[in-house]
Amino acid sequence: MNHCGTKTLTTDRLILRRYVKEDAEAIYKNRASDKEVTKFLMWKPHPNEEFTRQFTDDCIKQYSNKNYYHWGIILKENGNEPVGDIAVVNMNEKISMAHIGYCIGKAWWHQGITSEALKAVIDFLFDEADFNRIESRHDPRNPNSGKVMKKCGMKYEGTLRSSDWNNQGICDACYYGLLKSDR
Numbered sequence: 001m002n003h004c005g006t007k008t009l010t011t012d013r014l015i016l017r018r019y020v021k022e023d024a025e026a027i028y029k030n031r032a033s034d035k036e037v038t039k040f041l042m043w044k045p046h047p048n049e050e051f052t053r054q055f056t057d058d059c060i061k062q063y064s065n066k067n068y069y070h071w072g073i074i075l076k077e078n079g080n081e082p083v084g085d086i087a088v089v090n091m092n093e094k095i096s097m098a099h100i101g102y103c104i105g106k107a108w109w110h111q112g113i114t115s116e117a118l119k120a121v122i123d124f125l126f127d128e129a130d131f132n133r134i135e136s137r138h139d140p141r142n143p144n145s146g147k148v149m150k151k152c153g154m155k156y157e158g159t160l161r162s163s164d165w166n167n168q169g170i171c172d173a174c175y176y177g178l179l180k181s182d183r
């Protein structure tokens with residue numbers, strides 16, 4: 001492992017960068033307040049902008065940790081406001097494993113943005129942070145999330161029954177994984 005913290009990543013259409021205080025309004029408006037976005041997530045829609053401001057401040061504080069990886073997704077053509085979010089939400093350092101979570105505002109669904117962001121994060125976590133395994137999971141009722149993983153080369157590893165929960169209650173979890181040696 002070679003923890004290097006949340007570095008800015010750039011792709012053709014996107015900038016993945018650290019949050020700054022001024023992002024709170026856009027985070028709230030673009031994704032965090034939308035119950036369709038959070039339908040299969042483990043957190044409730046943010047009730048107000050003040051809540052999002054607190055969330056943003058908490059993220060910013062954690063950027064001083066070298067093992068904290070959390071990006072706002074900026075679509076270049078849309079200015080500098082985050083339209084989505086991608087992060088290492090769980091980590092097992094003994095096996096150099098990162099578990100990734102992501103979401104994007106509804107207005108930007110099905111434009112390949114999350115796949116483009118996940119590819120960049122995968123490359124960064126393998127090549128710079130030296131992880132060996134990257135995994136993610138989704139509720140089978142949310143298949144488009146699995147399609148993002150598949151599009152990024154992750155391999156389907158199985159479904160664990162009633163092993164997880166989200167805003168819909170207890171659910172199955174479809175796991176995808178990628179090893180450094182798979183690439």
Ligand SMILES: CC(C)(COP(=O)(O)OP(=O)(O)OC[C@H]1O[C@@H](n2cnc3c(N)ncnc32)[C@H](O)[C@@H]1OP(=O)(O)O)[C@@H](O)C(=O)NCCC(=O)NCCS
Binds near residue numbers: 038148
């Ligand atoms: C799931 C989610 C992250 C997908 O993000 P996205 O940016 O729309 O995904 P992409 O555009 O990269 O799509 C990848 C593939 O999924 C499929 N797909 C995505 N959205 C789709 C839609 N609305 N209708 C049909 N297919 C869709 C397509 O096969 C697509 O591949 P293609 O671009 O070659 O057609 C997004 O819908 C989201 O944020 N949902 C709410 C939060 C969430 O569920 N997060 C994941 C929790 S596990």
